[in-house]
Amino acid sequence: MDVTARQNVAVLGATGSIGKATCEVLRHLGAPYRAIGLTAHRDLATLSELAELLSPEELVISGGTPHLTQNTTNERSSADTALTGSGRWRVREGAEALVELASSPNVDTVVAAIVGSAGMASTLAAVEHGKRVALANKESMVVAGPIMLQAAAKSGAQILPVDSEHSAIFQAMQAGGVDEVERIILTASGGPFLRKPLNELPHVSVEEACRHPTWQMGRKITIDSATMMNKALEVIEARWLFQMPAEKIHVMVHPQSIIHSMVEFKDGSVLAQLSPPDMKLPIQYALTFPKRLESPTLRMDWTKRLQLELEPVDFERFPALQLGFEVAKAGGTAGAVLNASNEAAIDLFLSGKIRFVDIATVCREILNQHHYESSPTIERLCELDRWARQEVMKWT
Numbered sequence: 001m002d003v004t005a006r007q008n009v010a011v012l013g014a015t016g017s018i019g020k021a022t023c024e025v026l027r028h029l030g031a032p033y034r035a036i037g038l039t040a041h042r043d044l045a046t047l048s049e050l051a052e053l054l055s056p057e058e059l060v061i062s063g064g065t066p067h068l069t070q071n072t073t074n075e076r077s078s079a080d081t082a083l084t085g086s087g088r089w090r091v092r093e094g095a096e097a098l099v100e101l102a103s104s105p106n107v108d109t110v111v112a113a114i115v116g117s118a119g120m121a122s123t124l125a126a127v128e129h130g131k132r133v134a135l136a137n138k139e140s141m142v143v144a145g146p147i148m149l150q151a152a153a154k155s156g157a158q159i160l161p162v163d164s165e166h167s168a169i170f171q172a173m174q175a176g177g178v179d180e181v182e183r184i185i186l187t188a189s190g191g192p193f194l195r196k197p198l199n200e201l202p203h204v205s206v207e208e209a210c211r212h213p214t215w216q217m218g219r220k221i222t223i224d225s226a227t228m229m230n231k232a233l234e235v236i237e238a239r240w241l242f243q244m245p246a247e248k249i250h251v252m253v254h255p256q257s258i259i260h261s262m263v264e265f266k267d268g269s270v271l272a273q274l275s276p277p278d279m280k281l282p283i284q285y286a287l288t289f290p291k292r293l294e295s296p297t298l299r300m301d302w303t304k305r306l307q308l309e310l311e312p313v314d315f316e317r318f319p320a321l322q323l324g325f326e327v328a329k330a331g332g333t334a335g336a337v338l339n340a341s342n343e344a345a346i347d348l349f350l351s352g353k354i355r356f357v358d359i360a361t362v363c364r365e366i367l368n369q370h371h372y373e374s375s376p377t378i379e380r381l382c383e384l385d386r387w388a389r390q391e392v393m394k395w396t
């Protein structure tokens with residue numbers, strides 16, 4: 001790709017943790033990169049701040065009209081006015097507007113940074129329209145990996161990983177062919193409960209589960225990191241993104257979050273990618289690949305002693321990870337059911353209706369209950385997403 005060519009970027013989920021980091025990267029990069037569209041679900045105040053900073057052409061508020069008309073707080077009211085009254089950008093509402101923005105001929109690159117399967121339709125639209133897709137929304141790959149890959153093969157879309165582990169693997173894989181890879185080793189921080197006595201896990205609070213030791217992230221992925229469902233989803237994401245059988249994917253706990261992942265090649269050589277934990281780096285690489293440009297990210301300090309640990313995963317402590325390997329092997333409908341069960345179970349945990357340890361149990365139960373199909377359509381996957389959420393509700 002010619003990086004001097006126009007790069008109009010749509011940031012889907014701009015108000016989230018990845019979205020805001022993307023906006024920072026875009027401000028740093030400057031021309032030819034330009035934020036042409038930004039989306040938020042509900043957070044109008046942040047959307048309006050980002051719009052002031054980046055002057056996009058279009059804003060999408062996917063959560064819809066009620067938020068524009070309620071005006072229950074001063075903040076909301078002034079954000080509404082800033083968004084709709086200025087006339088400096090087109091403002092559209094609703095989930096369809098996300099798909100339209102992701103498909104727009106004015107958009108070259110789509111940063112898919114919506115959380116959960118809510119991001120799937122817009123991510124798929126971007127892939128179907130041949131965009132460069134910087135993929136943070138791992139859930140869409142977990143739910144519909146083969147459909148995403150088929151669509152990309154047809155349209156010529158390039159799917160570039162934003163997830164730090166997959167970016168690390170992608171970077172290491174520049175050194176050899178897919179057929180030369182022996183295995184990939186995903187690293188996992190271990191989250192807040194890596195050393196917590198096992199008998200205390202049933203009683204952990206929402207607040208404790210939300211306290212991640214190394215990464216600042218949105219709430220859903222923070223809970224996923226505590227259960228290690230995040231790594232389970234990443235195993236499945238890697239299975240599709242790199243077309244790597246589950247047997248060739250390995251996970252190691254690495255509490256420092258400096259080694260973002262590794263690739264072991266057939267000759268025994270292992271290549272790793274290291275950097276301080278800062279998502280701006282993988283985001284920028286997904287935008288500028290194959291170029292590496294000056295970046296606004298944290299740097300390693302080579303004047304200090306550096307201790308890096310790698311240890312095997314305790315599957316008894318993190319039963320969710322086992323589900324990831326099983327689903328990566330099964331494919332078909334399994335990813336959609338695991339993902340939706342997990343999203344719904346997290347909501348129940350956050351609202352105090354189930355315990356932390358129940359999240360993986362609920363997912364296992366619903367996965368076992370479902371009628372597996374090997375080559376589902378996208379409509380069938382969406383139906384199963386709804387079905388699994390309803391099944392989870394029965395646990396309350």
Ligand code: NAD
Pocket residue numbers: 012013014015016017018019039040041042043062063112113114115116118119136137138139162163164215216217218219220221279
């Ligand atoms: P977040 O909760 O901080 O932000 C989510 C964004 O999605 C917000 O902009 C929100 O407005 C939007 N959104 C929420 N619900 C929506 C809906 N129903 N429809 C449309 N938009 C909706 O989440 P995050 O931590 O930025 O994570 C975003 C994605 O990136 C997730 O898939 C996550 O797994 C992945 N990811 C995040 C990190 C990280 O460091 N935060 C790292 C790797 C991967």
Ligand code: MG
Pocket residue numbers: 163164165234
């Ligand atoms: Mg990750």
